[in-house]
Amino acid sequence: MDILVIGGGGREHAICWALAKSPKAGKIFCAPGNAGIGEVAEIVPIQVSEFDRLTAFAQEKQVGLVVVGPDDPLADGIVDAFEAKDIPVFGPRKNAAHIEGSKTFMKDLLRKYNIPTAAYEKFDNYEAALEYLRSQPVPIVIKADGLAAGKGVTVAFTREEAEKALADIMVTQVFGSAGSQVVIEEFMTGQEMSILAFVDGETVRPMSAAQDHKQVFDGDKGPNTGGMGTYSPLPHIADSIIEEAIETIIKPTAKAMVSEGRSFRGVLFAGLMITPDGKPKTIEFNARFGDPETQVVLPRLKSDLLEIFLAAVNGTLDQVEIEWSDEAAVCVVLASPGYPASYPKGLVISGLEQVQDALVFHAGTAKNADGEWVTNGGRVLGVVGLGRDIAEARSKAYAEAERIAFEGKHFRTDIAAKALV
Structure with a gap:
């Protein structure tokens, strides 16, 4: 079976590398890819936003599966575009990808279904947001509602820093329309961890937990990045805590999305905080593989990634058992x-x-x-x-x-x- 992977970063290189190990994989295409990905896949010079060209290419090559890597095309409905052409595609539809595309939607969903997360308020008016912000203690977290290439979150340790972040988002509009709403959230302390899961409706198959390092400098100093490194598994975090996160956060969220008419199919990525009392809380959800988490999780996967993708697409993920290496x-x-x-x-x-x-x-x-x-x-x-x-x-x-x-x-x-x- 020939496969088209959409995206062009380290995440997509890891996905192509893992898919290439499947005996069922034929030719792997990657659009737009990068030079390194070209060593395991054929590079296709089509950008992730060019839905018409991508669907036409998939039809022309008669690919048996499309795998979508990045967040922006998912939020813009790329899965819906492929489904409209009857092309099998792994990833959430636009209405399900909204769990990443809108932080206010995500937080409201968690509140409605009593899923653990930090306390918050949302605003679409700058003056109201500023008044609320000035009533809150610091540190505090300011988040642009929409997608901002991983840069829309500020952890402010001073009031001046908090007010500047709010003005940057809502007045200067450094993130454009992504900042038309903001979430102002309590600051949580503790250990962060990431749990990615293959999801098909209410069926959840967790991957091995990982931990990312977001800040650019040692000791978690400096500005946030897309991720400076990761590791998996997490020997210093008890299995019971990881299991609690799966049972109290990831599975209920998948079920909540079904209840909301937004059934999720693809990879649901939970960014979690283990608070000082040992309880996991939700920081964020992403609607796709994380980068660089994917680069440590997929090398530990013993099962056939292509078979997992196909099971999710065909609605049979509940019949799949997934094995992980002890490495x-x-x-x-x-x-x-x-x-x-x-x-x-x-x-x-x-x-x-x-x-x-x-x-x-x-x-x-x-x-x-x-x-x-x-x-x-x-x-x-x-x-x-x-x-x-x-x-x-x-x-x-x-x-x-x-x-x-x-x-x-x-x-x-x-x-x-x-x-x-």
Whole structure:
């Protein structure tokens, strides 16, 4: 069966890599892909927003399955577009992807169905939001309602910072229409974790838990990024807490979406906080694989990813048992100089051919006219070490990351350190 994967980052490279291992997989296409993905899939120069061209390509090539990676096309209804052409597609429809596309919708859903999350209020009026904000203690969390490329959330530790974030969103409109509404949310402390789950209506098949590192610098300092590294499993978090999160948050949310007439099919990604009392609460939901979480979760998957996707599409996910490796995985993201602010492109990358004991997923790479690997994004590469435990996987990831060089390369040196304490 030929497959079309939509997207062009490290997440999509990991998906293509995992699908290529399936004996049922034929040719894999990736649109728009990147140079690294081109080593496991045929690159198709169509952007994720070009629904008509993507559906026409899928029909022309008679692909048996489409897999959608990024959030924006899901929120814009790409799954509905493929379904209208009777093309099998893995991912949530537009009305279900709304759980990520609107933070106010997500928070209201959780409140309605008594699913644990931080206390909040929502506003579409700046003056009312500012008045409420000034009545609340800091730290406090300000969130733009819509999709903002992972940058629409500010954890404000001072009142000045909080008021600036609110003005940036609602007055200056730095995120455009995504900031027409805001969520102002209580600040939660504790350990964060991510649980991704394959979902088909009320059927939930959780993946192994992971933990991301969002801030750009060691010690969780500096501005938020799309993710500087991840690891899985989480040996320092009790299985009972992970199970409680699945039973009290993920499964009830899937059921709630069915009750709302928004049955979810695809990957439901829960960003969770384990509060000091040991109880998990919801930070956010995403309607797709996380990046870079996917880069540590899929290498630990023993089952056939293509079969899981097809079961979800065909409504038979409840008949599938999914196996996970006991191995640990640690991903270290190598970023361009300046990221997450502005950064140059076209910096020559050397040393990729020297990596022997790690997986390398390409997030932002290209090839120049001389055939050299060059940077083409903020997050450039994800270097994934696998080992008997977190310590071994971490050692491999960092050792292999050192073999790769480009001007201004930077990365966090404390990925997965929390798991070793």
